[in-house]
Amino acid sequence: MNPELVPVHREESIREDGMLFVRTDGILETMVKAPLILAGLIIVAVVMPLQTSFSSTRTLELVIYSDGSTHVSTQIDVDPLEPDFELDLFGKSIDNFVAVGDAGFLLSEEIIEDKAIIDTFGSSSIIIDYDIHDLVSKEGRVWTFSFDSPSDYTVLMPKNSVIVGISGLPNNMEIVDEQTKLNLTTGLSEINYIFGTPINPTISDESPFNYVNAAVIVGAIIAAVIGGILMLKRKQQKSLPSIIQTESISEKQIETKSIDTETIFNFRPEMREDDKEIVKFISNNGGQALESELRKKFLQPRTTMWRAVKRLERLGVIEIAKKDLQNLVKLKKDLEEEK
Amino acid sequence: MKKITSFVLLILISSMILGGMTNTVQAQTDPSILLKIVKHAQKQLENQINQDSSDKTKQLFKDGAQQIKALEESLRNNEIDLAKQHFLSAMRIFKEVSQQLSINQSSQVEMATLKATVEDPSADLLRMQNYVDNLKTIAKKYNTSVDFSELDDLFVTAKKQIIDRQFDDALQTISKIKQITVNFNNEIREYASQQEQSRAKEYAQKYLEQLDRLIENAKNKGLSTDIIQKLETAREDLSSATNPHEIIKQIREIISIKEQFELTKNDRLESRVMQIEKILFKLSNSDKLSQTDLEDAKKTLQTIKRHLSQGEFETANELLRSLATLLEQFRD
Numbered sequence: 001m002n003p004e005l006v007p008v009h010r011e012e013s014i015r016e017d018g019m020l021f022v023r024t025d026g027i028l029e030t031m032v033k034a035p036l037i038l039a040g041l042i043i044v045a046v047v048m049p050l051q052t053s054f055s056s057t058r059t060l061e062l063v064i065y066s067d068g069s070t071h072v073s074t075q076i077d078v079d080p081l082e083p084d085f086e087l088d089l090f091g092k093s094i095d096n097f098v099a100v101g102d103a104g105f106l107l108s109e110e111i112i113e114d115k116a117i118i119d120t121f122g123s124s125s126i127i128i129d130y131d132i133h134d135l136v137s138k139e140g141r142v143w144t145f146s147f148d149s150p151s152d153y154t155v156l157m158p159k160n161s162v163i164v165g166i167s168g169l170p171n172n173m174e175i176v177d178e179q180t181k182l183n184l185t186t187g188l189s190e191i192n193y194i195f196g197t198p199i200n201p202t203i204s205d206e207s208p209f210n211y212v213n214a215a216v217i218v219g220a221i222i223a224a225v226i227g228g229i230l231m232l233k234r235k236q237q238k239s240l241p242s243i244i245q246t247e248s249i250s251e252k253q254i255e256t257k258s259i260d261t262e263t264i265f266n267f268r269p270e271m272r273e274d275d276k277e278i279v280k281f282i283s284n285n286g287g288q289a290l291e292s293e294l295r296k297k298f299l300q301p302r303t304t305m306w307r308a309v310k311r312l313e314r315l316g317v318i319e320i321a322k323k324d325l326q327n328l329v330k331l332k333k334d335l336e337e338e339k
Numbered sequence: 340m341k342k343i344t345s346f347v348l349l350i351l352i353s354s355m356i357l358g359g360m361t362n363t364v365q366a367q368t369d370p371s372i373l374l375k376i377v378k379h380a381q382k383q384l385e386n387q388i389n390q391d392s393s394d395k396t397k398q399l400f401k402d403g404a405q406q407i408k409a410l411e412e413s414l415r416n417n418e419i420d421l422a423k424q425h426f427l428s429a430m431r432i433f434k435e436v437s438q439q440l441s442i443n444q445s446s447q448v449e450m451a452t453l454k455a456t457v458e459d460p461s462a463d464l465l466r467m468q469n470y471v472d473n474l475k476t477i478a479k480k481y482n483t484s485v486d487f488s489e490l491d492d493l494f495v496t497a498k499k500q501i502i503d504r505q506f507d508d509a510l511q512t513i514s515k516i517k518q519i520t521v522n523f524n525n526e527i528r529e530y531a532s533q534q535e536q537s538r539a540k541e542y543a544q545k546y547l548e549q550l551d552r553l554i555e556n557a558k559n560k561g562l563s564t565d566i567i568q569k570l571e572t573a574r575e576d577l578s579s580a581t582n583p584h585e586i587i588k589q590i591r592e593i594i595s596i597k598e599q600f601e602l603t604k605n606d607r608l609e610s611r612v613m614q615i616e617k618i619l620f621k622l623s624n625s626d627k628l629s630q631t632d633l634e635d636a637k638k639t640l641q642t643i644k645r646h647l648s649q650g651e652f653e654t655a656n657e658l659l660r661s662l663a664t665l666l667e668q669f670r671d
Contacts, residue, residue, distance in 0.1 A: 065462035071469060080613035081549065081606060083542065083587040096470040102617060104480045105538065106531040108583075119583065121535070122542035124617040129473055131466050140441030142434070158462075162383040163376055165434025169423055173372040192434045194441075196383045299476050307625055 055079065058125070059302070060153035064145060064161075066195075068136035069095075073129050075301065080124040087116040090147065091134025100127045127301070141194055148188040156181045157193060165192030174326060176292050264331075268315050274298075275308055279317060282331050291320075291327035370414050373426040377407055380433045387440055396439040403432035458506050460513055464497050467516050474520070474527055481530040485523050490516060539583035546590055549609050550574050553602060556650050566600050605652055611659055612643060618666050627669040636662060 056077050063071040078085045087099075092114045099107040099116070101123030109118045120126060136145050142164070145155070152171070157163065157180040167190040172183040182191075261283045265276060281297055282289045289297075295305045309329055312318045321328045381404060388400055406429035413422035471490055478485045493516050500509035554570050573596055577589040597603045619636055622628045628636070639662050646655035 065465060066459075067462035069462060069466060071466065077614070079610045080617065081546070081610040083546075083590045096466065096473075098470070098473050098477070100477065104477070105534065106477050106481075106528065108528075108532070108535060119535070119539075119587065121538050121583070121586075122545060122613070124614040129469075131470075140438065142437045142441055162379055164380045164384065164430070164437040166376070166427075166430050169426070170372060170376075172369060173375065192437065194383070194437055196386075299472055307627075310626075 055085070057151040060149065060151050062135075062147070062153060062155040064136060064155065064158050066158040066161075068138060068143060069131055069133050070135045070145075071129070071131050073127070075125060075127050077125050078120050078123060080120075080122045083119065083121060085118045085120045085126065087118060087128065088150075089114045089116055089130070089132070091132045093133035095131040095133075097130040098128070101125075143193050143195075145191040145193070146188070147190075149184065149186055152183070152185050154181055154183050155191070157191075158195070160195050161193040162196040163191055163193050166190070176290070176326070264317055268317060271315060271317070272311070275312055278308055278312065279331070282318070282329060288328055288330040290323065291329055294329065370419055370422050373422065374407075374410060374414065377410065377426055377429045377433070380430070381407060384433060384436050384440070388436075393439065396436055399432055399436045399439065403429050403436060406432060459501065460497075460506060460509050461501055463513055464494070464501065464509070464516075467513060467520065468494060471516075471520055471523075474523060477531070478523075478527050481527065481534070483527055483530050485526055487523070490519055490523070493519070535583055536581070539586045540581065543577055543580065543586045543590070545613070546593075547574060547578055550577070550593065552609075552648055553597070553605070555648075556605075557602065559650065562600075566596075566602075569596050605647070608647060608652060608655060608659065611663065612640070612647065615640060615659065615663055615666065622666065622669055625669075636666065 058075040058077055059073075061073045063073075065071065072090060076085075076087070089111070094111060094116075097109065097111060097116065099109050099118045101107045101120060102125060105123075107118050107120060107123070107126065109116050116128075118126065118128075135147050136143055138144070143161075144165075147155075156176060159177075159179050161180070163180065167188070168184065170182040170184055174181050261276075261280050264279055265271060271279070278294060278298065281294065285293070291305060291309055294300070294309070295302060298305065300308070309318065309320065309327070312329075313320055317332060318329050319332055321330060384400060384403075388397060406425045410422050410425035410429060413419075413425055471487070471494075475487055478487070493512055497509050497512040497516065500506070500512060550570065551574070554567060554574065557567050557570065570593070573589065573593045577586070577593065580586045580589045594603075597606065619633070619640065622636075623633055639658060643655045643658050643662070646652070646658070
């Protein structure tokens, strides 16, 4: 680390002519390395990411209910050497508090005003869930969500709510189960919203349902035309037995259906039990489900569910498609070899 | 050693710079989102403005619409900063329009859930459902005998009552759900507390190992026998503690001694090692890290521990930082 050049074997190096010789084979290396290390240390000190420090919030997700109460769900990295962790709650009106440590163990806690002391006992990461009644206020018919966040976060707005005011710029927005989900940044944010009356959607490029409706209408017209032609033909060729038609319809229905879960499990005996539950849920849900729905159903963090979905994709059981910027998980119609 | 240090630092710097760049990219707002939000608000308010609305409100709404046009224009010209300004202005105006429209209603600010009389208890039911789902997961984890079937039935009943708009009945059902949930919560916590004791002991054991290293280093550095004596006494007290609360109390005392004699310098390193160990354990159960990388990371961790036990904190710190940065990429 010390960039100073030190003459090596000084006594030996001083010859009769009085010249001072220094060892030069390490000069270049030392000259290049020293500033590099110094610069490196400075950059490290400046840009050391927050997530690598202790007690940093990894995820923070808020869900606003229709009565203004808010569900807070957060994952926090904590110091595993500390026996407990003091958490700053976002208010004093707290309900349904649950803290879970590594490996899903329930942690004891004591809530004093807007602080919770959680006995972590060596956990390095904790997941906390609670409901809070302090973040949303109401004036007339305008509801105001006001939140000073310690980290970037997401907020899921109530169903049928319309944002009519916002103090900052969201990073992202997506629609989850007809609810608006915003990604917001650290600091104070204020969102004003009202509960809207149903309106005819006119922003055609925004809603996937327009496409669906259009497809249904066009499909119905085509079906009616084909049906008409078929009826005319049938009248002309009365000899065709009706049972054939019934069979062909049921075959089509079977084709569009995905494989039943038992067949999948028989083909993939190595599938994990928890993954089987996911497959069953997707199957019962009409053969497809959003990844966010799966997370909600199985109460799994984003990464855990992502891994599970990826596992199933590798097994060739499901395929992942995009819908409204979300992952739509579909059961495959036929099983394929493991990738 | 210097070569290793330089190499590690180079990796560290480049990964951090790259990481920083990624974050910046992610933090940028997609301008099309702004247009979606603002148009949705405009459509909703347009629907609510009628002949009875004041001229001021109507004028404000027109101003908002102008801002949207300007926003669209900015987006077409790819003037993102200007677009953001128009978005914020439009939203500020629409907020005012909403307030004007509701001026005839109660103007008194109230904490929404404390005072508002919400007839429909859907939100209350949803809150309870989420809480109970959480408890179910925990109950499963502890293999408890708690039977949730009665609660499940009550949830179905309450949902039906809400659909049928029998809100009073629904409130009674939710009240029953809450009562049962309180009992279940206590029952599950009873199970959890039984296992908490063993977790607390396991944690105390790890802390004792760390304390042993600290005492050893203190002796090597020639610290006063008084300090070492205090640490050794605290060690004895901790090793004899069995109750979780007693363990916390003893550890707090040890922390206090360490702070008193400025011996906390290496706690952070020890904590970080423990945290990295846990991250590695989690990653070993996933497919995010290859077997070779995993083995390399484990070897590095062993090297770090060796440096720590030998009192080579700077080297341990540098290696630890690079390993942490590397593993961060594979986490969430």
